[in-house]
Amino acid sequence: MTATTPRSDAWTHTSSLGDDAFAGEPDDPRIKLDRDLGIFEPVPPYPPRTEREAEFYTLRDGEMFLNMGPQHPSTHGVLRVVLKLDGEKVVDLDPVLGYLHRGVEKLCENADYHQAICYLDPLEYVSSLFCEWPGVMAFEKLLDVEVPRRAEYIRVLSGELNRVASHALFLGWMALDLGGLTPILWSFIERDEIVEMLASLTGQRMLFNYFRIGGVNGDLNHEFMSRLGDWMGHATEQIEAGNNLLNENEIFVRRMRGLGTIDSKTALRMTMSGPNLRATGVPFDMRRAHPYSIYPELDFDIPTRDEGDCLARYLLRMDEIKQSLRIIDQCLHQMPDGPIMAKLPRLLRPRPGRAYAGIEAPRGQYGVYAISDGTDQPFRMRIHDPSFLHLQSVGLMMPGHLVADTMAVMASLDPIMGGVDK
């Protein structure tokens, strides 16, 4: 077969049922089939607009397109990936985003400073506290507010708990995408304990909306502390049990080793960060690279691995859980007394200026860039999400691997579509 242009009918109407499958449909112009809208067709119904699009949507001999998503169960949200296949091997892929786009940046520009924080939670919904954190930090910089030390400790404590919950869920999801059902059940037990704990602190299970500009919403309470105490007693043991389930699983380890490899130079060029960058051997962690909050006072290590494959990314996250437990322990021992909120007026009008805050979220460097124009609303609010950039580099890792490994590689990068699509 010769090279096919994207307009070719040969690909737009390939169906195992053939076109006759729709022959009995009423000919009502109001009924729009997906087929008519063309939104789920792998090949876009217009000529290519960019160099890359022209290159991708041109088939060589023996190649074909395959749509994965947007309702594919293991895309972690609503993501469509157009795969270019040669037999069972992936040649190239083109992620199509925007199915979950809500325009959070625009919404934030039309809300006042307190309201804007609420919009940040549903971005990376499994680690909501880390979405609020850079937002409040950027606003605090605009306002020149100093956060009380107790509030900083509570932020770090709850944040690290959220990191453990997020990484625990990652373990389950990744195993699920590889076909193992047990770990997701185990990790949900783990996550549920933490989530219930945070619910007693913040009042919400998932979208906590806990951090405030200048502090946190509520002080530590008895229920939270007793749940935390219970959990700390068996956390290590429980996480070890979950790890052993996978670490000693021959099928899991042999499949993950050498899959989706990326080297440190390429990872930096792809502006990756967080565990995915550290799995290539770069000890880059915002908590040490650009210290914020009370992290300079805490004692913890930055685990790294050199392989840069899926297994390294998985093992690295498990190492990070252990470091998070160390941090939680130190926070509990060093927790100072004092206020949890800085004194601030109810209506905030920072003087005109710009501020950027970047933190280490479970998925990498999460940043918020805020511009104030002197009114009570942010003039511009830019949200930088690491998942977005990690998803971009899937295209580099996949060529040569099998179709089924696409989701394994994607799961090992741990993108959250709520954050990717904003």
Next chain:
Amino acid sequence: MDRAFKARLERRFGEQLTGPIRQRHDETEIRIGAGDVVPVITALHDEPEFAFEFLADLAGVDTGEVMQVVYHLWSPTTPDWLRVIADGLSRDDPRAPSVTFLWKGAEWMEREAYDMFGITFEGNRDLRRIYMPPDYRSFPLRKDFYLADDAARSPGAGVRPMERTHAPSETPRAAPVRRIGAGTTRTPR
């Protein structure tokens, strides 16, 4: 604030800066023209004195008068964030050079800035819309794009037109920024 870093920047990029270097909290801000983006960013990335190897963020900004492209860079040589503002892009036809030759990962961030602001990045080989559908014709984060249901800001006149930007085929024209109900508005410089 890293004063020594400010002096280093002034010494190296003196004539390319279009405004004073500002420092606040842990941030240092420089402004350059869009034409100087490639030499300045390349120097910041390559020269061991600066070694800004990590691109933390790339954002488009519409101030209502001009467009800007804002880069946030991180380096082990300074405790500050470096913010590089490529200033003075015209709102009619904003154009800036791409930095994908240094950071391939900037490709999607530039696609996003194109999608939201209509900034054309010359040298980006995949500059198409990323969030909005391909047949969408306006740029939602521009300041003259109003939200339809902006009830909190509405003076009671009802629903605003969904968008006031122009199709790419027509010549876009800058509209004055008007923030409703906000009293005196100062445009951030």
